[in-house]
Amino acid sequence: MKKTLALILIIMLFINIYAYGATGYTNISNIGLYNNPDYGSGIKDALKMSSRLEILEEGDKWCRVQTPDGKTGWIDKFFITLPSERYVANNIPYNINIRESPTTGSKIVGTLKPGDRAEYIDTYHSWHIIKYAGGEYYIASWLTDIEYKKSEKIYFLHDSINIRSKPSLDSKVTAQGNSGDSFEVVGEEKGWYKIKLNDGSFGYVAAWLTSHDINSLKSDHITYKKTSHDLNLRTGPSVEYDRILTLKKGETVKTVAGENGWDKIVTQNGYVGWCNNYYLKETLPLAGKxxxxxxxxxxxxxxxxxxxxxxxxxxxxxxxxxxxxxxxxxxxxxxxxxxxxxxxxxxxxxxxxxxxxxxxxxxxxxxxxxxxxxxxxxxxxxxxxxxxxxxxxxxxxxxxxxxxxxxxxxxxxxxxxxxxxxxxxxxxxxxxxxxxxxxxxxxxxxxxxxxxxxxxxxxxxxxxxxxxxxxx
Ligand SMILES: [Zn+2]
CATH class of the missing domain: 3.40.630.40 (Zn-dependent exopeptidases)
Known part of the structure; x- marks a missing residue:
């Protein structure tokens, strides 16, 4: 009985490791890393666009994250792109070297055997970065395949997107999809996703026409606005919510969403909150440049x-x-x-x-x-x-x-x-x-x-x- 309990605990431990530690990226520049999952909790730092994040905890609205330099904090999930969790697989009949840096001349630290897989983190300089022996190492992208850990969806961003027979623009168009359509993704190859169609067959779609998350911020939804008055930034879309800070007249902010006359904005310092949009006037971000x-x-x-x-x-x-x-x-x-x-x-x-x-x-x-x-x-x-x-x-x-x-x-x-x-x-x-x-x-x-x-x-x-x- 005790052994069974220990086994269950060990399995639970592994499930936790499996569930946490996914890789995400910030999808807006200069976004606040918060002390708590609350706009009023204050920020520790502002993160750049495309900052890599290890997801430690994922809630409905916020994620607790860790940056590569070890900072932890909370980010509004709307500002995180969460790609699917992936493996790098060796599907050839030879061992593939795992190296210290992304060059064929760098030190070999191990091998990925035929049929084996390693956790995928990112791709840099044509090499995949993988988790191996407790660290991050490199493996040649051209010798390996990317595979998905579990069923994941991608969403089409436009209408009339071609689905093709091969991961290439000169291959046959076998079907089309429209904005908002979603498909199960099973693999990816140099900028193309392999997707499962409704009839069970497979096709390929250009990745740049798709999104992993329909609910996160899309860059074409950002507008720049200037305050026409000193203006309170609040934790929610009405005067009932707490004041976070006061923006000065003439400040430029990024508007990312809106409801009932209130705009959700990101300030130049990375604070997120809501402002009465009566005092926000749209501005051209490159005027005078x-x-x-x-x-x-x-x-x-x-x-x-x-x-x-x-x-x-x-x-x-x-x-x-x-x-x-x-x-x-x-x-x-x-x-x-x-x-x-x-x-x-x-x-x-x-x-x-x-x-x-x-x-x-x-x-x-x-x-x-x-x-x-x-x-x-x-x-x-x-x-x-x-x-x-x-x-x-x-x-x-x-x-x-x-x-x-x-x-x-x-x-x-x-x-x-x-x-x-x-x-x-x-x-x-x-x-x-x-x-x-x-x-x-x-x-x-x-x-x-x-x-x-x-x-x-x-x-x-x-x-x-x-x-x-x-x-x-
Ligand atoms: Zn040139």
């Missing part, structure tokens, strides 16, 4: 040449033109280093930002490598000519953290590089490599207009976050 966009390469310089033979210079220009429109709508004055297929030196591009008196310079590129297995999105800054190393970094980081929040876009890092276009300017400058043209899957994604539209919205969101956090 001057932005120089730089579509990389051009003319006799094609840039990278893709897996299927397409030139990077055309792709950079089309993304920049699309981004310009989004930034214009947000109130910015936007200039371009080139609007056609012309060649300009990188030095001239950098200097133009200073000449224009631009607030920022963003250079747009797509990556390429000899090894077609590599994928992911990276941003760059340069510290050579800057007084403060944070100058270009803040922009590179804000753009990166927004862009990698897209489902199916993977992290490749924020890196300090001595790129001429970044070096030859005194304007805060960053460069983005949106994806690898040398990777057959990513190449198709980055040439796809629906992917580009989602991407430019996120890049614009990063630019707004940059100005909101650093220059108001």
């Amino acid at each position: 001057v932005i120089l966009l730089d579509p990389g390469h051009g003319g006799h310089d094609p840039g990278a040449i893709s897996y299927s033979g397409k030139f990077e210079k055309y792709l950079n220009l089309s993304v920049a033109q699309n981004l310009k429109e989004v930034l214009n709508r947000a109130g910015a004055a936007v200039y371009m280093t080139r609007t056609g297929d012309t060649y300009i030196t990188n030095k001239e591009r950098g200097r133009l930002a200073d000449k224009l008196g631009a607030d920022i310079l963003l250079s747009i590129h797509h990556n390429s490598l000899g090894n077609s297995d590599y994928f992911g999105l990276s941003t760059y800054y340069n510290t050579i000519n800057y007084k403060s190393p944070a100058y270009g970094y803040n922009l590179a980081e804000a753009v990166y953290l927004n862009a990698i929040s897209i489902n199916g876009v993977y992290r490749d890092g924020i890196l300090d590089r001595n790129f001429e276009v970044l070096r030859e300017t005194n304007t805060p400058a960053a460069l983005i490599e949106i994806g690898f043209m040398s990777n057959p899957t990513e190449e198709m994604n980055i040439h796809n207009l629906s992917f580009q539209n989602v991407m430019v919205e996120k890049i614009a969101g990063g630019i707004v976050d940059y100005f909101y956090a650093y220059s108001n």
